[in-house]
Amino acid sequence: MTAHSPSLHTPAVATEQLSVSPCPPITLSSALPRFLSVTVQLALIVLTVHLFKIEPNRPFLALMCLAVGGFLVHAWLPQRFRLAFFCLLSLASAVLLLGWPTARWLLGLGGGLITLCYLPLPWKYRVLLIALTGVLLALWRIESAQAFWPILSSMFMFRLLVYLYDRRRERVRPPLLHSLAYFFCLPNLCFTLFPILDFKTFRQTYYDEEPYTIYQSGVAWIVRGLTHLLAYRFIKYYLLPAPHHVTDLPHLLLFLAANYALYLRVSGWFHIITGLLHLFGFNLPRTHHNYFLASSVSDVWRRINIYWKDFMAKLFFYPVFFALRGWGTRLAMVVAALGVFVATWLLHSYQTFWLRAELPLTWNEALLWLSAGMVMALNLQFDLLAEQKEKKEQNQSNGAFFLFREALAGATLALRIMGTFLLVSLFWACWTLPQFPSSLYMLATSGAITAVGVWTVLGWVAAGVVAGVLVRLAQRGMQNAECRMQNERQGWFSFCILHSAFRIGKAVLPAAVLLVLVAAGIPQVGVTLGPRVAEVLATLRLEATAPVEAVVAVQGYYDQLADIPVQASPLLGMSGPPEQKRPNKQQQKQLPRAYTYMTQPADDFLERELIPSWRGEILGKRLTINRLGMRDREDITREKPADVCRLAFVGTSVVMGYGVGDDEPFPRLLEAHLNADRPATQERPRPENGRPRRVEVLNFGTGKSQPIHRHTLIERKVLAFEPDALYYVAHQDENEGAVRHLTRLISRRNELPAYLREIVQQAGIDPQSPPGLVEVRLQVFAPQIVQGIYADIAKRCRQRGILPVWIYLPMPEVKDTTLESSELMSLAEKAGFVVLNLAKWDAGRGPEAISADKLHPNALGQQLIAERLRTVLQKRPDALPACARRGAP
Amino acid sequence: MSRSAQQIQDWMIDRLSRLVRVAPSEIDPRKPIRRYGLDSVALVTFVTDLEKWLGYRFHGNPLDVLDDYPILEALAAFLAEQTAADDKVTEA
Numbered sequence: 001m002t003a004h005s006p007s008l009h010t011p012a013v014a015t016e017q018l019s020v021s022p023c024p025p026i027t028l029s030s031a032l033p034r035f036l037s038v039t040v041q042l043a044l045i046v047l048t049v050h051l052f053k054i055e056p057n058r059p060f061l062a063l064m065c066l067a068v069g070g071f072l073v074h075a076w077l078p079q080r081f082r083l084a085f086f087c088l089l090s091l092a093s094a095v096l097l098l099g100w101p102t103a104r105w106l107l108g109l110g111g112g113l114i115t116l117c118y119l120p121l122p123w124k125y126r127v128l129l130i131a132l133t134g135v136l137l138a139l140w141r142i143e144s145a146q147a148f149w150p151i152l153s154s155m156f157m158f159r160l161l162v163y164l165y166d167r168r169r170e171r172v173r174p175p176l177l178h179s180l181a182y183f184f185c186l187p188n189l190c191f192t193l194f195p196i197l198d199f200k201t202f203r204q205t206y207y208d209e210e211p212y213t214i215y216q217s218g219v220a221w222i223v224r225g226l227t228h229l230l231a232y233r234f235i236k237y238y239l240l241p242a243p244h245h246v247t248d249l250p251h252l253l254l255f256l257a258a259n260y261a262l263y264l265r266v267s268g269w270f271h272i273i274t275g276l277l278h279l280f281g282f283n284l285p286r287t288h289h290n291y292f293l294a295s296s297v298s299d300v301w302r303r304i305n306i307y308w309k310d311f312m313a314k315l316f317f318y319p320v321f322f323a324l325r326g327w328g329t330r331l332a333m334v335v336a337a338l339g340v341f342v343a344t345w346l347l348h349s350y351q352t353f354w355l356r357a358e359l360p361l362t363w364n365e366a367l368l369w370l371s372a373g374m375v376m377a378l379n380l381q382f383d384l385l386a387e388q389k390e391k392k393e394q395n396q397s398n399g400a401f402f403l404f405r406e407a408l409a410g411a412t413l414a415l416r417i418m419g420t421f422l423l424v425s426l427f428w429a430c431w432t433l434p435q436f437p438s439s440l441y442m443l444a445t446s447g448a449i450t451a452v453g454v455w456t457v458l459g460w461v462a463a464g465v466v467a468g469v470l471v472r473l474a475q476r477g478m479q480n481a482e483c484r485m486q487n488e489r490q491g492w493f494s495f496c497i498l499h500s501a502f503r504i505g506k507a508v509l510p511a512a513v514l515l516v517l518v519a520a521g522i523p524q525v526g527v528t529l530g531p532r533v534a535e536v537l538a539t540l541r542l543e544a545t546a547p548v549e550a551v552v553a554v555q556g557y558y559d560q561l562a563d564i565p566v567q568a569s570p571l572l573g574m575s576g577p578p579e580q581k582r583p584n585k586q587q588q589k590q591l592p593r594a595y596t597y598m599t600q601p602a603d604d605f606l607e608r609e610l611i612p613s614w615r616g617e618i619l620g621k622r623l624t625i626n627r628l629g630m631r632d633r634e635d636i637t638r639e640k641p642a643d644v645c646r647l648a649f650v651g652t653s654v655v656m657g658y659g660v661g662d663d664e665p666f667p668r669l670l671e672a673h674l675n676a677d678r679p680a681t682q683e684r685p686r687p688e689n690g691r692p693r694r695v696e697v698l699n700f701g702t703g704k705s706q707p708i709h710r711h712t713l714i715e716r717k718v719l720a721f722e723p724d725a726l727y728y729v730a731h732q733d734e735n736e737g738a739v740r741h742l743t744r745l746i747s748r749r750n751e752l753p754a755y756l757r758e759i760v761q762q763a764g765i766d767p768q769s770p771p772g773l774v775e776v777r778l779q780v781f782a783p784q785i786v787q788g789i790y791a792d793i794a795k796r797c798r799q800r801g802i803l804p805v806w807i808y809l810p811m812p813e814v815k816d817t818t819l820e821s822s823e824l825m826s827l828a829e830k831a832g833f834v835v836l837n838l839a840k841w842d843a844g845r846g847p848e849a850i851s852a853d854k855l856h857p858n859a860l861g862q863q864l865i866a867e868r869l870r871t872v873l874q875k876r877p878d879a880l881p882a883c884a885r886r887g888a889p
Numbered sequence: 890m891s892r893s894a895q896q897i898q899d900w901m902i903d904r905l906s907r908l909v910r911v912a913p914s915e916i917d918p919r920k921p922i923r924r925y926g927l928d929s930v931a932l933v934t935f936v937t938d939l940e941k942w943l944g945y946r947f948h949g950n951p952l953d954v955l956d957d958y959p960i961l962e963a964l965a966a967f968l969a970e971q972t973a974a975d976d977k978v979t980e981a
Contacts, residue, residue: 319950
């Protein structure tokens with residue numbers, strides 16, 4: 001027989017459901033109760049998102065409100081207007097959620113790409129044109145960090161490939177509304193990590209069932225997604241062992257499992273995304289299917305991120321397999337599977353490029369993905385063998401043999417699930433933690449694997465096997481009971497009741513879960529359940545403002561992509577990342593490395609310190625560290641000369657003058673101002689009464705400096721210089737740095753000084769607490785921590801007759817944090833500091849004019865700070881020690 | 890030897906039911922084949938077995954045919970037409 005091209009024949013059945021599938025007419029009386037039911041559940045969902053502060057760093061709550069509001073209108077619209085309404089809602093939401101400056105780029109560039117797809121040209125020319133546009137956009141992306149990029153990339157980087165592939169044999173162009181809905185779909189405005197929607201499926205499933213069944217299914221998916229996100233928090237805070245606890249086999253396995261389980265965040269998002277689309281009629285299939293229960297490698301591939309699997313199968317696996325099947329099914333399958341994994345590796349980097357403007361291509365990763373591909377190819381051979389075998393009829397007898405066989409099957413399945421889970425966890429750890437294999441080797445060779453540990457793990461395995469057997473027997477028992485009910489006439493009624501109960505349960509379950517979540521989200525409810533429960537619930541309601549230290553350690557590919565910020569519109573009052581010019585490549589390379597070069601490791605309290613007598617060039621400016629380890633002049637002495645009034649400045653790299661020349665940091669400029677303001681005394685020789693004749697401003701600024709570092713530096717170094725006044729310079733992020741540093745100190749089991757010990761005790765933390773939990777708890781105590789540090793510094797200064805002055809220096813590129821500037825100033829004042837506020841020091845100049853790089857002021861910026869400080873000091877003589885005041889004798 | 894659309898449909902229902910492990914009565918010939926959740930191995934097996942049984946080879950990627958004729962009933966009719974046409978060509 002000869003082969004025929006299917007495209008030459010007219011399909012017998014319409015392949016594209018271009019218009020919405022016909023739905024049975026719904027009357028007001030039949031729809032209203034179901035509409036109200038879905039609406040109430042959606043209201044509970046919004047309440048849950050609000051109470052648990054789900055995804056607080058992106059406009060998720062606003063998106064949910066828009067989606068629910070949109071649903072209320074959409075559900076009552078005639079069907080022919082619904083798709084247009086969805087498109088309108090998505091486009092309007094883009095403007096509302098992202099703000100016009102971002103939305104105009106998004107809609108403009110996205111609209112341009114869609115237009116190219118609609119040009120009246122042959123398919124291959126359109127593809128060529130879009131590929132060229134893609135190259136131009138990629139070149140732009142390298143240099144641009146504008147806020148629209150992650151969302152535009154997320155909308156088009158994969159979906160455009162699927163879209164073009166699906167349209168390669170098209171006879172009719174898809175209606176524009178379908179394309180707009182496909183690319184600009186509403187949930188994408190909030191989530192940059194997005195399932196790869198299949199264009200064909202997206203259209204074919206549009207209202208392919210009765211509307212309220214689809215809506216209810218959407219609610220169920222959103223609820224499932226929320227439970228995944230809360231489970232993610234629980235694992236992050238309570239199960240993930242601290243790195244220092246991973247010293248034996250059980251903790252290693254727990255670490256591996258918890259690390260893999262953090263993927264719940266991604267599956268949670270994907271469920272919410274598809275759930276939201278269900279509310280507008282897109283009856284999309286599930287994105288994940290109980291992936292922790294996969295029983296083989298190929299089973300994991302089928303259950304985890306199913307849309308990715310489908311995308312890879314459609315664009316890579318099937319075309320390669322069917323092109324090569326002349327080589328034989330088995331060989332073609334091996335080559336296709338390996339091809340899929342190589343493509344997966346490359347496409348993950350492609351995704352990272354578009355979302356983060358980085359291209360992480362390493363041989364280690366290539367090797368890892370190729371190994372995974374080989375395991376998969378092997379597994380597929382077994383699967384192929386199994387598919388080709390006839391499935392034997394199972395013996396349904398109820399004898400002892402049946403029980404034994406079922407128990408054995410349950411045990412085998414449990415072992416396979418545990419083995420697969422371990423294998424995938426290992427792969428996950430190797431992928432997300434590049435240093436993991438070497439840590440594992442060190443652990444394995446350092447005697448950490450003990451008999452006790454092995455027995456503990458074997459105990460877990462035995463428990464898993466027992467659970468597997470029990471579940472299997474219970475399943476079989478229920479199946480047999482169902483069969484009996486169906487077979488026996490008198491049992492038919494009971495069978496119907498059972499099934500009806502199951503159906504009702506399925507509809508009621510999301511509402512019940514939502515009620516429990518809302519109740520758990522109300523603090524007063526938690527209190528009634530006891531202090532322990534209240535504490536756990538309070539923790540789950542918190543999203544640490546910064547990634548927890550321990551989680552940072554296990555963050556990998558997905559977390560990096562998941563944490564890409566979405567710039568919210570100013571209308572929403574959320575602080576998104578400011579649009580900024582990306583430092584050039586040389587600067588990017590210099591920033592982290594240069595500071596490492598000029599510093600050396602110290603203990604956990606100081607962490608790093610400047611290397612005495614280091615000299616180098618940073619951002620084209622000379623940077624010299626003197627022999628005392630200060631960014632200051634070489635002739636400074638520890639002993640204070642008798643004729644000198646000393647002011648010591650402590651603070652961050654801004655104080656240190658990172659990115660400006662040795663004579664340009666503002667403390668140096670201030671010194672010149674102060675001495676210039678004292679011409680009479682400067683000319684005068686030192687009088688007999690010991691009054692100083694000049695002011696000396698010492699620069700103790702260091703990079704990566706947080707309150708505890710500064711406290712340590714003051715205690716160990718600054719006080720020895722006998723300053724007359726101490727100037728503590730703070731930015732907006734005081735509390736966050738302190739919390740993170742204290743978390744590290746606790747997790748490394750440092751003996752805490754008294755001023756910190758009390759706060760840690762108040763927070764109910766002990767050395768065994770996981771770092772995630774420690775940081776979350778400490779977040780609540782952030783103001784007390786900062787005040788404790790301040791109070792101790794001020795006390796020490798006052799005891800020595802040193803004037804403690806706290807300077808608030810807000811930096812344009814530092815994000816505002818949970819503590820307002822007024823609160824910070826109030827804390828410093830209460831602690832005993834004289835407080836100065838240097839807000840608006842930049843005199844309205846833009847970051848371009850005053851920045852050396854994205855974080856540090858340039859020479860002009862330093863000059864503006866110095867001038868502002870001088871002006872403030874002139875108005876506030878109480879912020880200067882008597883010896884430095886104007887007109888001091 | 891060409892086969893009727895009904896024969897092809899019956900064979901496909903039988904094979905599909907075994908691949909997705911459901912009773913043949915649960916396979917609806919008017920529903921899209923892909924709705925039954927065939928994974929890649931099962932789909933490849935289904936296509937290669939179908940080709941072997943029919944003695945017919947799809948041109949290029951057979952999934953394009955599945956895209957054009959997504960439901961069993963339509964696919965069976967198309968294949969019956971194809972195999973019959975091929976037989977006529979062979980006889981001539």
